[in-house]
Amino acid sequence: MIAGPIVDVAFWLFAIGSVVAGYRVFRTDSMVRAAFYLLASFTGVGGILVLLGAEFLGMVLILMMAGEMLVMAIVMVMFMMNPAGLNPMVMVHQNRIAAGAGIVAFVALAGVGLVGQFPDRPAPEPAAATAQLGTELLGDSMLVFQTAGVALLSTMIGAIAIAGRRGRYGVAEDGSVEPPLQPDEERAR
Amino acid sequence: MTTEAVLIVAAALFGIGVYGALSQQSFVMLMMGLELMINGAILALVVLWARSAGGNPQGQMLGVVFMTVMAVEMTIGFTLITGVYRVRRADITEKLRRLKG
Amino acid sequence: MRPYVGAELAILAIGGTLIVGVYLVAVLDRLLGAVVAGAPIRPFALVVDPARSAAQLLVQQRRTTERPDAPGWAFAPALFFGLGALALAMVPLGPNLVVADPATGFVVFSAAIAFVMIAVFLHGWSPNSPFALHGAYRYGAAALSFQIPFLLAMLATALPAQSLSIVDIVRAQETLWNVVREPLGLPIYLIVGVGVSFWGPLNLSDASDLAEGTSVEDSGIGRLLWKVARAGMLVAVAAMGAAGFLGGWWGPLLPGPVWVLVKTLVLLVMLIASGHLLARVRIESFVLVAWAILIPLALLNVFVSGATLL
Missing domain, CATH: 1.20.5 (Single alpha-helices involved in coiled-coils or other helix-helix interfaces)
Known part of the structure; x- marks a missing residue:
């Protein structure tokens, strides 16, 4: 486990960045921009995984998502109408219900995270964790x-x-x- | 970086994903919502592995399985988008009133 | 957790290497062009010319397009340059002389290579211009095709080391360099390396038949930065090739870091020379070759190097 004030700062940067980017995905007109925001969100999560000591998973997540987002952007431009977002438009349905469901999911899961009692048994060093994953695989x-x-x-x-x-x-x-x-x-x- | 803080971030990502998956009309945007949900799930999984599983390697293994699920979801999603577009010229969910091919 | 060098030293080392390396690429490009063309070689002009072109670009008036994505346009060269720096940070000069040696150095390097396609796509998409977008699509098609052979070729170097750390990968080549152990690895890596920084025969996205593709709308400092970032990525690819396939710091007589520099230089000359010796390939044929020939060869390479280790 990596520790220290720098890690905390980096964690909050990644966390806020990935949540804001995740929110921006559904608040932008251009679909390509949405794909880039989603990629930013994934990169932030990958960074948090690395901070948590799961180096391999974090880096593989980032590596995988780069290709996926490119495919996503290409598919959008191929098939979707108005992919460039030149004419602002809202393409949502059941907005209220969806927002409600999202908030309920967040509150419920965050509640579990806050209320739940998790045992304190930290994982080994990142290098050892990577080797362990390989042996396990x-x-x-x-x-x-x-x-x-x-x-x-x-x-x-x-x-x-x-x-x-x-x-x-x-x-x-x-x-x-x-x-x-x-x-x-x-x-x- | 407490366990609770990471779990709240994971819940936020999952919540945004739920909103996106339910509200977006465009197929690809809908898939982005699903991706965000899996993203949050991976984050929650890894923080519990790192903090409370005592380094059980099967936790990371489950993370690998999650990523496989993500890849499969993307592939099938893009496939269906391509197939539906070929047959129906549809790019938003409202255009699919019946699912029978 | 291995010790990392301090931030100041890291910035100095990588920044210095990149600036010197990029300038070297510019000089070598002109030199090899003159050699291949049989033109007279004027050493002074060769050394001064890149600085002159850079200065010219710096004072050039900037122009813009209709409704570009300005932040993305400005961000793309910076991202590309940063990815080159990140890849270079993984290359060790000696057993204890490395900027960063994470346990998953191989994956970090691959992620940097994969992100190049995001940088290029952003660079081609953001100016809101047809040729630029066309170049971005070309790079997308090429990059998605060479990504898999690249990963497989690099993966084979991790097999003898039994580790994903670049230092361990170099250390495992003490008796036998990977270029001998896996003869298919280096050619595949070099083909992909040319493609990553879209140089010479694989310059599909910034090609002259597209009026310079993704950088058609660039001007002034933006164009300069994009060129610098491209050359920086070429340096990083050559350096990693030296570490992954040519045995890094191992070699007789000379000290380790000198060997790394010599090997990097050799690969760099090969990469740059390809631009003057080979014609540019068409995107269709390259994609076909990547999927139908390079992937099976790379798989064979992994299989053979795995079998020899048993």
């Missing part, structure tokens, strides 16, 4: 590790099957039309 938890690998492989195969242009019934976009936003129009067709 290829030792006792090998089955879990392998299952994760097989899950990822089947995800890849499934993704290619679903997203491929040639669908089960011929070319996927054949005869596809944009659905109307009003349900009545759909019934009338």
Whole structure:
């Protein structure tokens, strides 16, 4: 465990930064900007993980998210309307309920965190923790590790099957039309 | 950096994620909400591993599993976005009144 | 937890290395260009020319586009430069002569390389200009393709060391350098290294066929900073190649740090020379090669180096 006043300062910087960036994700017009904010939020969390001594997990989180956010930004520009946010618009539904649910989730979880009694048994040094994770991955938890690998492989195969242009019934976009936003129009067709 | 403080940050991220996942119309923004929720969960998991699990390596192992879940979620999400766009030309949830292909 | 050097010393060391390295890249680029073209070599002009171009860019009038994302535009070169510095901080000059040696140095370096695509995408997206965005997309496609072979090629160097720390990776090469142990590793790493800083044959995002791609709208100090950051990343890639594949500080006669510098210089010359000797590849062929050839080769490399260790 790393300790000292610098760690506290760094933690609060990362924490406030990642929460604010996480909030900004849903408060910006541009989707690319939203992806960058989300990446900033993830980087902050990765930094906190490193401060907590889980060096490997933190750095891998940051490494993984860089690629994911780029894919996300590209998908947005490919498929979503108004991705650049040049015309400000609000694309939300059930805003009040959602905000309420978010606040309830926060209060409940934060309450658990504050009220709960957690035993004080700190983890070993980061270097030892990284080595431990490696031994665990290829030792006792090998089955879990392998299952994760097989899950990822089947995800890849499934993704290619679903997203491929040639669908089960011929070319996927054949005869596809944009659905109307009003349900009545759909019934009338 | 007390355990409680980290847990509150994790709860905040999870709460923002819940808000985003429920309120956003755009598929990708919705997925960002899901990502934030998993993000908060990983943070809570790791702080409990670091502070109260006595360094049980299976805690970190669970973190790896969470990241796998995240990767799978992203992949399937993007796949469905691509598939739905091909078939329905839809980019927001309101455009999907029926889910039958 | 290993001891880290003080902040002042770290800033001095990395900053100094980067400034000298970037200038060296600029000089070497001109020198190799003259050698390849068969032009007369004028040493004084070679040394002074980069400073002159830099000064020219510094006083150039800045221009802007319609509705750019100004913070992102300003941030991108800084992020790129910072990533180069972060990658360079992981490179050891000697067993006890390193700015930072975290237990996961390999992952930190890979994360820095992965973040380069964010910096380049931001740089191409923020000016709100079609050519720049086109360049950003090109880099995205290229980077997503070379990311996996890069990770696998670097991963094979961690196998003999049984550690993700760069110092341990170099230490494990005392008897046999990784370039011999894993002959496929260094070529893959160099290909990717050229791609990371989009230099020469893999200069797809800032290519001249896109009117300089992501930096088409840059002017003045912004353009200078972007060039400096690119060259800095090239230096970092060469230095890490020297540490990961050419045995870092190990070598006869000369002291360790000198060996690191010599090896870095050799790799740097190779990387820069590629820009003058090879034609630029097309993005489609590069993506195809990366997915269909480099990934299987890199996997084979990991497999072979794992098998030899058994």
